[in-house]
Amino acid sequence: MESNKDEALKCLAIAQRRRDTGDLAAARRFCQKSLALFATPEARKFQDLIDADSSSESSSSAGSASSTGPSASSAEAHPSASGARQRHTPSASEPGIKSNGGAGAQKKRDYTPEQAAVVKRVRTCKVTEYYEILAVKKDCEEAEIKKAYRKLALSLHPDKNGAPGADEAFKLVSKAFQVLSDPQKRAAFDQHGSDPESRFSGMSSASARGPPGFSGATFNGGFDGEMSPEDLFNMFFGGGMSGASFGGGPVFSASFGPGGFRTTRMRTNMPQQERREAEPRSMLVQLLPIILLFAFSLLNVLPGLFGTGPTPDPRFAFSPSARYNVERHTGQLGVKYHVNGAEFSGHPIAAELARSENKPGPELRRFEKTVEQLYTQDLYGQCQRGLDRKSSRRDAEIGVFGLGTDWDKVKRIEEERVESCERLKEMGLLKL
DSSP states (O other): OGGGHHHHHHHHHHHHHHHHTTOHHHHHHHHHHHHHHOOOHHHHHHHHHHHHHHHHHHHHHHHHHHHSHHHHHHHHHSOOTTOOOEEOOOOTTSTTOOSSOGGGOOOOOEEOHHHHHHHHHHHHSOTTOHHHHHTOOTTOOHHHHHHHHHHHHHHHOTTTOOSTTHHHHHHHHHHHHHHHTSHHHHHHHHHHSSOTTGGGTTSOSSOTTOOSSSTTOOOOSSSSSSOOHHHHHHHHHTOTTTOSOTTSSOEEEEEEETTEEEEEEEOOOOOHHHHHHHHHHHHHHHHHHHHHHHHHHHHHHHHHHHSOOOOOOOOEESSOOSSSOEEEEOTTTOOEEEEOHHHHHTSHHHHHHHHTTTOOOHHHHHHHHHHHHHHHHHHHHHHHHHHHHHHHHHHHHHTTTOTTOOHHHHHHHHHOOOHHHHHHHHTTOOOO
16 A cells, blocks of 8 residues: 555665664565565565575575584583573474475574573563563662663564573563553552453453553453564664654554554553643633633623613704704804703703703713704705705806806806805805
């Protein structure tokens, strides 16, 4: 699939680094992973190079074995005191070794006495003695557990340690780290002293939400159903398909084996208490804009809910009638207007006049200013319409070229007065 191309290129890069260090077995394994994810021409060429290197190495090792066979067996029987790496030479009767020459012999795995001692120490521990397997104290910190796993994993990895039982020791170390690096599993182990996963017999080791450190993996009490030790090693040291070191962001891994395709996801361990405290804070931050908007809206509505609105101005007219039976004049321009007596006497303006002994107060001045504005606007409209009518009559009388025009009539039209314009002149609002 095209989506797996990036991961395939990562595996190919790891395989090239392993080949440069002389680890052809690991290089072949990562090259095969790359081809399984996405077959590229570079991966096929690199696989041919690995096959060529393996064939040349096997032919050279076969020639050296025929010439130095007795000395090799002697070196195995008498290990040197300097700790040099030994070659474990199996006999022809051992399974997996063909008896018809060195061409079919499998590659020998090296190990040092120190590596053999580490394997022996780990295998002497019980399966559930996780602290003893990692050689840490029961009250140690998580950083010490990671440090101990890093040291043991590098020493016991099957690609680096060929001592008998190294594979089993490597699995025990990986199992111990999986339990002790997860706070929930570690607490269960400290309380019961047994494998926290075996008690669920096929169910997930934590609950429906999964463990905080390894979500997405199914724990069935063994390594076949959960994250394999090799995947854990690759995630911790940045190998495999993870592409990141342990403890970073989300890490994804995949493996191919007899069980088919399996994916494992691992994210940074975070204490349960910190996650529970962070969730309400993040929810409050998300809801904060809505809360502020609601608060501002409520502040705008509160005055109207608990207070009385402004009293509307009294109704009025510019001509008297049975309803508007009380005549009044504005204080500034002397505009005559009429109000309803009963309504005006019950208005706060009347109460203001009574308190000030009929002297205009601020409310009355504001009201009369509104009256004057409406009155002057109406006068301006009437004046403009009257002037337009005069202009139209004058133009009609003159005609196009002024031939046969009664100029006396034109003069009388021009001298006609427009009452609304004259009123505006009297008020000092219009100058012609």
